């Protein structure tokens with residue numbers, strides 16, 4: 001019998017430091033069992049957007065699956081701005097911060113079932129200086145850390161830890177941020193300013209308890225000081241944030257400025273140093289396949 005559907009699977013071969021051959025085989029086998037044919041595209045690290053876009057135009061898949069980390073999900077999400085297609089996610093990055101917010105299971109077979117399933121969740125996307133952001137971006141110490149990490153040979157969570165020590169010593173924190181939002185000008189000092197569409201970092205830490213992926217808003221979070229105790233508490237999923245440590249501004253639009261250029265990252269990808277970031281909720285939404293039990297609380 002002719003396979004009834006076609007699915008495009010976009011795989012990042014280097015994300016999360018593991019070989020994707022087994023993953024691809026498992027997806028192929030499981031979907032062949034339900035008569036779905038897949039086409040695999042392995043990212044190259046350049047010109048991927050145009051290649052994926054051309055594959056969609058040529059083969060007209062009914063759904064896109066992505067196996068990679070936040071950077072790969074974001075890459076595919078950018079392409080999907082031009083197509084009305086649902087995205088299924090097979091988390092295969094080092095931190096998988098965005099997937100954690102969607103409560104996807106750890107088991108690959110379960111993930112595949114969900115990725116081709118019928119429950120769809122529509123999420124907001126943000127525009128930061130015109131660039132798409134799905135999850136969390138920041139200015140300051142975490143972006144600095146990602147910059148060092150990208151220049152190192154380590155991938156995976158361990159890389160973050162190794163890089164954190166030189167980063168902390170080299171940074172010029174605290175920074176002074178001016179945030180124009182809700183018809184108000186806030187002047188704040190902090191080590192890190194995060195722009196959060198979602199509420200959880202890749203560690204599972206709930207840094208933004210008020211964040212909802214589909215509320216038409218985002219939060220600007222100012223982390224005031226580098227407190228080892230607070231950082232450890234945050235990493236262990238503490239949901240009550242101490243206002244001496246972090247402050248949140250909820251808004252639909254914001255202009256963030258600082259006197260000197262500060263390290264800036266979007267969804268885990270280092271962008272460069274910036275003095276101004278303009279943020280707004282985009283009118284482009286993203287449709288994602290989620291578990292039947294998913295509740296966007």
Ligand SMILES: Nc1ncnc2c1ncn2[C@@H]1O[C@H](COP(=O)(O)OP(=O)(O)OP(=O)(O)O)[C@@H](O)[C@H]1O
Pocket residue numbers: 012013014015016017043044045046068069070071072073092093094095096097155156202267268269
């Ligand atoms: N074939 C390739 N060779 C080298 N780099 C690649 C290739 N394909 C994609 N990339 C790079 O991979 C990065 C995206 O990785 P991604 O964020 O998905 O994984 P990760 O960093 O392991 O996970 P996470 O973001 O969840 O921590 C991008 O910088 C992209 O340029």
